[in-house]
Amino acid sequence: MKNHHNFTNGSIGRQLVAFSGPIMLTNLLQVSYQFIDSMWVGNLLGGNALGAVAVASTVIFTMLSFIIGLNNATLTVLSQQKGKDDTEGLKQYLNAFVVVLLFISTALGLLGFILAERILLLLGTPDAMIPGAKAYLQINSIGIFFLMGYNFIGTVMRAIGDSKTPLRFVMVAVLLNAVLDPIFISVFNLGIDGAAYATVVSQGISFLYGVYIVLKQQLAPFTVPTIPNKQEVSVILQLGIPSGLQMAVISAGVAAIMSVVTAFGEDIVAGFSAAQRLDSVLMLPPMALATAVNSMAGQNIGVQNWDRVHKIARYGLLYTLIIMIIVALALVLFGEYGIRLFVQEEDSVAFGGKYLRIVAFFYPFLGINFILNGIVRASGAMYQVLVLNIISFWVLRYPLTALFSKLFGESGIALGMGVSFIVSSVVAILYYIYGKWSSKQLFEQG
Secondary structure, three states: OOOOOOOOOOOHHHHHHHHHHHHHHHHHHHHHHHHHHHHHHHHHHOHHHHHHHHHHHHHHHHHHHHHHHHHHHHHHHHHHHHHHOOHHHHHHHHHHHHHHHHHHHHHHHHHHHHOHHHHHHHOOOOHHHHHHHHHHHHHHHHOHHHHHHHHHHHHHHHHOOOOOHHHHHHHHHHHHHHHHHHHHHHHOOOOHHHHHHHHHHHHHHHHHHHHHHHHHHOOOOOOOOOOOOHHHHHHHHHHHHHHHHHHHHHHHHHHHHHHHHHOOOHHHHHHHHHHHHHHHHHOHHHHHHHHHHHHHHHHHHHOOOHHHHHHHHHHHHHHHHHHHHHHHHHHHHHHHHHHOOOOOOHHHHHHHHHHHHHHHHHHHHHHHHHHHHHHHHHOOOHHHHHHHHHHHHHHHHHHHHHHHHHHHOOHHHHHHHHHHHHHHHHHHHHHHHHOOHHHOOOOOOO
16 A cells, blocks of 8 residues: 555656656566567568567557556546545446456457457558467467456556555566567467467466455455436546547548558568557657656546646656657667667668658657646547547548658658658647637546
């Protein structure tokens, strides 16, 4: 219980650093899943196999998007309950989220397994990559429950102000994955399948470990799942559906951009895939800060402390801009060395390095979107954030990437994405200032 924080008072700056730090490290460890898989697949099996894993990973994230969206709803609802100090409400909504997430993860896992090849064909995946991408996608679909489970437990802990305990769960999974990957890929000679099996097994063990720790130490009021009441399900769906659609819009947008990339051939796909692994690290600081401000603002919205909510937003923006500028410069200077961790083909390395040099300077604008959307999301204004994401990805990012790639060739991929970051950040700022998100009420005021 000592790691649980009350964010309705105290120094915002210190709280944001202390709370977001473990989240950032947790996110870094989670990204290392793909890093570890990509390094082993790329170096042992080649660029073609790396491209197959990257395409499949895009689809996996799309499949998981609704679950991730519901986790965002979890963070909002439970953090407001925590801020109100409503222990019984926290317990009831926690039970309801468990039931809903269990149902959805099962359904999505089955759909992902059955429709794997059709989805890959719709994305225009090169024929040579189809078999490996299909196997990777299907194996991960089988294990979707474990991925959902340990991520959900982590979200619950962060909602009640504990960002340190989830770090332990993820660390277990990553260490296991690092050991099992080379064994499954090379020793057992399973190839791409081995990378998928290693990830699923690692996540499964981590989930069981997380359940054991939380229940033994009574870190959260989990109970044996029971049928939730209609009001709880109604609130969850009112937030979860648009929140899930937000993630679907984002991940489908990423998949659409991948379809633009695949048109340039296998070398560009491999280089872009390697670059995505690296610039995903660049997004870790704003993602962690966005999660932190979501929880911190949520607790304060629960007690209607709006002045403190706006101060949290200002601190979040300041921190993310400073960090993103520093990290972007590092990527520009050393990004190409990072590309070589995953692929050795010169054409792929050249494209990956050029992509990073162009897009890195635009990421501070993406950080603005993360922070302001996190604040708005904390109020429960999920439909509004959904609209902002539709504008960002489907009105701006995908069309501009497609347009710029036609005008400037492969360099246009990074240019189109970068310009979209700038415009979407302006839209987010305007909505934060002039929008009606702060009028949202999730619960009856007692």
